[in-house]
Amino acid sequence: MxxxxxxxxxxxxxxxxxxxxxxxxxxxxxxxxxxxxxxxxxxxxxxxxxxxxxxxxxxxxxxxxxxxxxxxxxxxxxxxxxxxxxxxxxxxxxxxxxxxxxxxxxxxxALGEWWRGTARDRAGALLGIVVSTGIGGGVVLDGRPHLGPTGNAGHIGHITVDPRGEPCPCGAVGCVETFASGPAMVRWAAGQGWTLPPGSPADARSLAAAARAGDEVAQAAFDRAAEALATGLLTTAALFDLDRVVVGGGVAAAGDTLLAPIRRALLARDGMAFLRRLRVEPSTLGxxxxxxxxxxxxxxxxxxx
The missing domain is CATH 3.30.420.40 (ATPase, nucleotide binding domain)
Incomplete structure (x- = not known):
């Protein structure tokens, strides 16, 4: 010890x-x-x-x-x-x-990843996000979590990315969560004609399997989610001058099915030089x-x- x-x-x-x-x-x-x-x-x-x-x-x-x-x-x-x-x-x-x-x-x-995980080389400004049934986040600045006065800072899932988008349970509209949470992705894909293989659960895991198998609607659902996440990430990066984003949660278990389109969307939009150093990596601590x-x-x- x-x-x-x-x-x-x-x-x-x-x-x-x-x-x-x-x-x-x-x-x-x-x-x-x-x-x-x-x-x-x-x-x-x-x-x-x-x-x-x-x-x-x-x-x-x-x-x-x-x-x-x-x-x-x-x-x-x-x-x-x-x-x-x-x-x-x-x-x-x-x-x-x-x-x-x-x-x-x-x-x-986020703090765990900074201390013992992917970012243990001590990224100066880290955003950790959990992409699952909902989308949560946390920011670590110079080794200390930025919690906010009430302790609720970091809710990247409730950054508005489409002011004309769907209502969110939080009371706003067009939040990242309405595009990129597991249930939101499955709901959108089903509305576009995606059907489950018999016996498969209607969840993000099944959607990811379909995307990897080449289903175009499932792939589009992940691309759509990645666009919303990239918008939220760049907004947060512009505010906090982030070095690193670590992605965890059940939907993130899809791996590059989700991370690759996020990285592509970031590359297409990182117009300011300081944003180009932003790295997006999966959680290593799970x-x-x-x-x-x-x-x-x-x-x-x-x-x-």
Whole structure:
């Protein structure tokens, strides 16, 4: 074991995970449990206890949102039992005297990639995005996450890319998410005549398989999503002078079926010289990115940090 240890907690829509991680990124203990049919607070308690967190110097939490960092509360869309749930205090009660800090799951994904993943060569300005049922994001600037006053910075999925586009559940229209989330891509493809092979689920995985097999409508769905994502990425890059974009999430598992058209769209639009250095890469940490990000977040708030 190397140096002081921290507790990392990852609150997802279907499972909770926790780990004790040292300053070199070594996972000393880890636990994970699905929350289907169980009391989420009880699951949280069990996964934390299973890591034996005695002696940790800080705790970091990456959570599905919305969240309110100032109050330490969360209201995850996929966990109806938690509305304004005091997540930070609940974790803190199990770790008396230990600082507890939380951020969005996509923000922790970005920080995890900066610390231990693709961008561990320490990109000065990194955007991590999660392309899945929704689209989330997080920005890391000079090694620190940019969380914003409420903790909700980085929502690239809700950048408007078409003012005359479809309504988005967030209340705006033409958001990146209405083009590039998994359900949005499948819905558009179905409207263009794409049909599933018998027995296949109507999801982004099936759409990606069809695109790789040469289905023109499926390919067009990925190209359309890539155009919207590229617009959002360039907007964010222009604001933050980004070096790197790391892409994770279920839809991103399509690999170059999604990443290649994003890169082409960026090359076609990066008119300003400083934007041409922007690199787009897949996540190398996968589902562990959030845990490593939560650990890095905790380290930033540990005593003496």
């Amino acid at each position: 190397n140096g002081p240890r921290v507790l990392a907690v990852d609150i997802g829509g279907t499972k909770f995970a926790a780990a004790v991680i040292d300053e070199d990124g070594t996972v000393c203990a880890r636990a994970e449990e699905a929350i289907a049919g169980a009391d989420p607070a009880e699951v949280l308690g069990r996964v934390i206890a299973a890591t034996d967190p005695a002696g940790v110097v800080a705790a970091g939490i990456g959570t599905a949102g919305p969240l309110d960092r100032a109050r330490g509360t969360v209201s995850p869309v996929n966990i109806p039992a938690w509305r304004d749930f005091p997540l930070a205090a609940t974790v803190g009660d199990r770790l008396p005297g230990v600082p507890v800090v939380m951020a969005g799951d996509a923000q922790c994904m 589902r562990d990115a959030g845990l490593f990000g939560a650990a890095a977040l905790a380290r930033l708030h540990a005593p003496g940090a």
